[in-house]
Amino acid sequence: MKMSYWKKALSIGLAAVMTASMLAGCGGSGGAAKETAASGGDTAGTQAAADNTASEDIPTYTIATVRWTDAWPTDFLESGFMKELEEKHGINIEWQVYYDSDWQEQKSLLLASGDLPDAFFGSICLKDTDIAQNKDYFLELTDLIDQNMPNLKAVFEKEPELLARAKDRNGEIYSLVKKLPLRPEVCGNVLYINKDWLDNLGLEVPKTYEELESVLEAFATQDADGDGDPTNEIGITGNVSLYTLSGCLRSYLSPFGTMVSRDNNYMGLVDGKPVFMPVEENYKESVKWFSDMYQKGIIDPEFFTQEESMRRSKLQAEGGSQVGLVSAWTADAETGLNAGQFIPLEAVTGPDGKHHVENAQNFLDISDRELLITKNCENPEKLLAWADDFYTDLASLQTFYGSIPDQVKDNGDGTYEVLVPTDGSSLDTSAWSNSMRDFGPKYMNPEFYDKVSLPADQGDGIKLSEDAVNGKYVAEDNVVAFPMVKYTDEELTQLTSLGTDIYKYVEAQFAHWVVDGGIDEEWDAYLKQLDNMGLQDLLTIQNQAYDAYLESMGK
Template sequence: MSKQAGKFAAKKWTALVLAGALAFGLAGCGGDNSSAGSGNPAPSETSNFNKEGLPIVNEPVTLKVLTMRWGNMGDTFTQNQWLKDLETNTNVKIEWQVVSSNDWGEQKSIMLASGTLPDIILGDQTFSDSDIVNNLSYFRPLDDYIDPYMPNLKAAMAETPDLKKISTFPDGKIYSLPTRLPSRPKTKNQPVINKAWLDQLGLQVPDTVDDLYNVLKAFKEQDPNGNGKADEIPYTETGLAPDFLNPFGITDINANNMLVKDGKPVYYPISEEYKEGLKFANKLYAEGLIDKELFTQDATMTSAKQQNADAPIVGFTNQWTPDAVFGKWSDQYAAIPPIAGPDGKRYNPGNPNGMSFNRNELLITTSCKYPEVAARWADQFYTNEASIQNFWGAIGTVIQKNDDGTYTLMDPPAGTSADAWYWEQSLRDFGPKYVSPSFEKSIVLNPKAGDGLKLEIDKMGSEYVTTPFPNVMYTAEEFQELPTLTTDIDTYVATMRAQWVTKGGIDEGWDAYVKKLNDMGLEKLMKIRTDAYDRYMSVK
């Protein structure tokens, strides 16, 4: 046996051993549910299964549900009273398998290699598009289950067609279930400025790019933090964030260099708007109004500047909320309306339909012996009350249901942030949900904190939100080609962006830059993305 063959055999043996270990750890998953292990036939083949109403099964059935949580979040969400009541009301017992993001990557690879999966995968963070598309044989197409067993989801898709668009795979089938989160804004990030500095210098909130230039120049030269040091950094980020180019019509919520213009996909790093935006950035950089370490610092260095111990030193940025990154200086910062660009227009990144849609929130595996039961169980999540309780926490624990039909979020325990409390008490961003736009009017949020604050800020920019390049789905073949193309192309674009912002020369180098991108396969990349866009838009 050659050395190469020996290495391959060793790797294969190691994978088999690991797969076996995982299979042992997930003993009984899917293919050996507790009811099946006792010799009972599938509920859908007996009088045990109820096609309508509750309970879903007359005699208890156990389903194994796997979800991934960030870091050390743990499984406190499983004590959500709505989830506990769901077990009682449906007779479907859930054996939760909660894994940490810290080691999920390796566990996931072993699981997919072994083909030993639980009954249900929950949350879009657990399996990605490529994980699913490249392993379709492990997942059940759900089209045949939605009509007879999922009336709540069916009604939601009829009311909000984007749910079906986002869930349809390239072969025209639905393998994963979607979500529409409640009370989500239309805007993503918005301009955030040190309002205390503006007041100290007697300046107005900048309205245009020219105003922004003058404000940043004043921040640089007039010691607005009052410490007698020239330590102010008018603008800093980790790299030049796409949001910095918003006034030039560049809005990119997915950081994939794509936008939609006049109903067509556009690769904006070869657009005139992008070129003009980088010229403006170079002007600021040359005058010291942009952090000299913009392209060399990591996120830790950026955060250290945003939360500088002795005095606030950052003047302007783009953030989800003004309190997102500035630590003890948060009170000095305020969100402002989008900056008008050279064309006099304002552009805000986000989604006109709301920053609320995702797919891959629930998958039923082919290991599941009771897919009808799993489908009916999943459908229980698609009511308004179920969704808000799985986003914030249970009624009576986190949410107060009022006599007038409204729902008020309670204050978190002392010493706990609202967001951290919601993650403890609920599935939060993960899992299937649907809140009707009309129902959102009955949800009462605190306008000064958390989700309520973001909705207040949203009012400044929602009318300027552009239509983003959608969250399209790629075929297995496209997933094979994309990394080869994007790795080289994205690296070159980033390199030239840094060079042109710090050294200038964009006019002289532009034609050669565009030619090189075409030589690197930009046309093929755009064909893949345009094909995926056309498929997405064709779903009815």
């Protein structure tokens, strides 16, 4: 669903690759081809011959897909809507399911061998660099889409951004796109504050960044949880993730207008102009503010050293969370059973007097690479006709929440109800267990949204209802994330070379300055070092890509 939202699944269990045969090519009779139902009156021999002929006539496509975790079942791939769609198009899909923990190694082996499936399903499978470095493996789809995908063509006409996202810088299309349905205005994480602790200390909900610091200091020093120990409460915690800085820029530092892309390239747009946020003056001020809170004991001393499991144990501690402020898609996504302690914090005013919120729709809601067809695929027209049916309202509803009637109720009057899971799981877990959820081609017309009802106290229902708190600030925000732009093959190579060292350096300096201070004294040398590492070349590439993005959007 959302990147922090998705990543929570990785802690559920250690993933293992499912055993699945690799069948190159499609249209063959090997594998699990469908059987034809027996007809009364046929002899056994005649029926067997008929079955074999029918099986040979049903093309089999092998499709690789990646799941976040093996804790989620994959039964839905062979039942419900997914099976109905196969039957409608007279094809058989053999799913090759991989898991995120092992996928990088498995992907390298696949691409090196050239022994490819017929298609890759879901943007989690391949990155732009994978495609650029192996372009001969994939089919260019422009003409095939024009001839076989009327639903997608209608989507492109309605939403030019999706067409722009599908095309590379040469105007070619190598993958299908998606746009997720039923999404909030504040598309990203929001801050949740521990309301129980506010009440225990008789404090008001903070309205400014200065008030927020005062409240967090009280949390960390005044026995906010009421257990008699004033030392076991934490204002803000974190983990040793490679992208600690990126997450902070979008959340805890956001009052200073530090919003950046979720692509972890540290790019933002300020008044419509691309900036590399870690060299901006407001970034420097935000780090000084965060360092001040660290010195006061507000920030967890293990912020930069602990593993994810330790961070979650503090957020989800039995008897009550040990943390006062958390960044999350919804409170339950991070704090589990302690979610009742927290309320969404209305975006506090920063030094510039504005309320800054995350609106990462271009990253979280829209993507390409949702279906790529490989050179091994025979009769790709039939597979693309199958994929075209994903671009309908009911298909998108079922590939996002699960099939009718098990996970979605058809009310019989043109409206639909997403059902609360009966097994005690959350709606979020149910959706990932019974559908492709965020991955794969999909598009729901906005006028269809009102025909779908969601449980108000579950997952997306919570997110949409809470959106009223901060959604009003999206339009006024002058600092937004850098969009998902397209790069040429050469630019991708340069960005990989330049970005690896630059990003590591700014991340290390962030941690150093928060813990040790000294940013004012070291700032000029820091900027000079970044220029020596090629920052200006990196910015030239980003500006060129942004200009090309605007041109593709007709702006």
